[in-house]
Amino acid sequence: MAVLEATKSKKKKANYSKEQYLNWYKLMLRIRRFEEAALLAYSKQKIRGFCHVYIGQEAVAAGMESALQPGDAVATAYRQHGIALGRGLSSDACMAELYGKATGSVKGKGGSMHFFSKEHRYFGGNGIVGAQIPIGAGIGFAEKYRGTDNLCVTMFGDGAARQGALYESFNMAMTWKLPVIFVCENNGYAMGTSVERTSNVSDLYKIGQAFDMPSEPVDGMNPETVHEAFAKAAKHVRSGKGPYYLEIKTYRYKGHSVSDPAKYRTKDELNDYKEKDPIILIENTLQAQKMISEKEITAIQDEIKEEMKAAMKFAEDSPLPDPSELYTDNYVQEDYPFIKH
Numbered sequence: 001m002a003v004l005e006a007t008k009s010k011k012k013k014a015n016y017s018k019e020q021y022l023n024w025y026k027l028m029l030r031i032r033r034f035e036e037a038a039l040l041a042y043s044k045q046k047i048r049g050f051c052h053v054y055i056g057q058e059a060v061a062a063g064m065e066s067a068l069q070p071g072d073a074v075a076t077a078y079r080q081h082g083i084a085l086g087r088g089l090s091s092d093a094c095m096a097e098l099y100g101k102a103t104g105s106v107k108g109k110g111g112s113m114h115f116f117s118k119e120h121r122y123f124g125g126n127g128i129v130g131a132q133i134p135i136g137a138g139i140g141f142a143e144k145y146r147g148t149d150n151l152c153v154t155m156f157g158d159g160a161a162r163q164g165a166l167y168e169s170f171n172m173a174m175t176w177k178l179p180v181i182f183v184c185e186n187n188g189y190a191m192g193t194s195v196e197r198t199s200n201v202s203d204l205y206k207i208g209q210a211f212d213m214p215s216e217p218v219d220g221m222n223p224e225t226v227h228e229a230f231a232k233a234a235k236h237v238r239s240g241k242g243p244y245y246l247e248i249k250t251y252r253y254k255g256h257s258v259s260d261p262a263k264y265r266t267k268d269e270l271n272d273y274k275e276k277d278p279i280i281l282i283e284n285t286l287q288a289q290k291m292i293s294e295k296e297i298t299a300i301q302d303e304i305k306e307e308m309k310a311a312m313k314f315a316e317d318s319p320l321p322d323p324s325e326l327y328t329d330n331y332v333q334e335d336y337p338f339i340k341h
Contacts, residue, residue: 028062028279032055032279034308035082038081039258041315049111059250061082061085062227063226063227063230064153066223066227068153072150073139073143074087075126076154077126087122089115090311093105096315098112123135129159133154134165136154139154158190162198170245171211189265191256204247205246207245213244216229218249222276
């Protein structure tokens with residue numbers, strides 16, 4: 001309650017429409033409740049293996065999606081349930097994938113770290129630290145080769161910013177002017193070691209300056225600032241000027257994964273960030289501007305709560321993959337007109 005009251009005391013001017021604020025609010029709340037449901041299911045051993053939740057970082061997914069076009073692609077790392085939901089994957093398909101069920105987004109074969117959806121232009125969910133960075137650059141290359149107006153958002157964490165693949169990808173992307181928005185979701189701790197302890201450069205957006213890549217820091221606790229940064233970057237990229245790099249400063253309320261007690265940070269630090277909670281921020285904006293009533297807010301909350309209950313039931317009732325599925329989806333054969341066989 002103290003957190004709620006502290007946040008409510010800061011009235012927020014409305015810069016966007018009621019519809020936009022509601023879209024942000026519903027998506028962020030859906031992500032938060034999905035991740036809470038996932039943690040509950042994990043505690044009951046319904047979900048196995050690794051599980052990295054997005055609680056606290058919801059504004060990044062919300063602000064990004066409102067600034068993108070339908071044909072744009074997204075590639076990210078393993079803390080990715082929220083990004084997938086933002087792309088439009090259903091709660092049912094995502095929860096079933098966590099349960100390892102055949103009705104999951106990748107038929108139960110990917111689990112928590114490897115969601116994928118060609119339909120939603122979502123290319124993971126990649127488990128290897130930094131592996132998605134050259135993949136995203138490659139998707140950008142493909143879009144440029146095809147002559148489309150699409151771009152690829154390539155996301156990674158502050159830990160992956162140390163990988164050599166990032167520097168190679170940045171160099172190629174700038175040399176070939178690829179339509180890529182590189183995004184570092186800097187939540188401060190990688191797996192559990194603070195940025196300040198791992199690099200002399202703690203402002204990670206400065207990495208892009210070595211390649212003359214337009215780069216800037218972004219407040220990642222507010223979907224408005226995230227939206228504006230992505231809109232600016234997308235305009236630059238679509239104009240043919242090449243990639244753009246955003247360091248989005250965000251925060252995860254939970255540990256790196258379910259096995260991490262996060263003892264490397266103080267309770268005061270955690271509470272300071274909870275006072276900036278993006279969901280409460282937008283809820284207060286909606287109410288302060290008299291765009292929505294308390295009753296309507298409660299109805300949205302109840303609807304999403306029921307959606308998560310239904311998703312867990314759907315996952316529970318869904319079948320496990322047939323053993324024969326072990327041999328499917330491993331390879332794909334394509335015929336390209338420019339290759340002579």
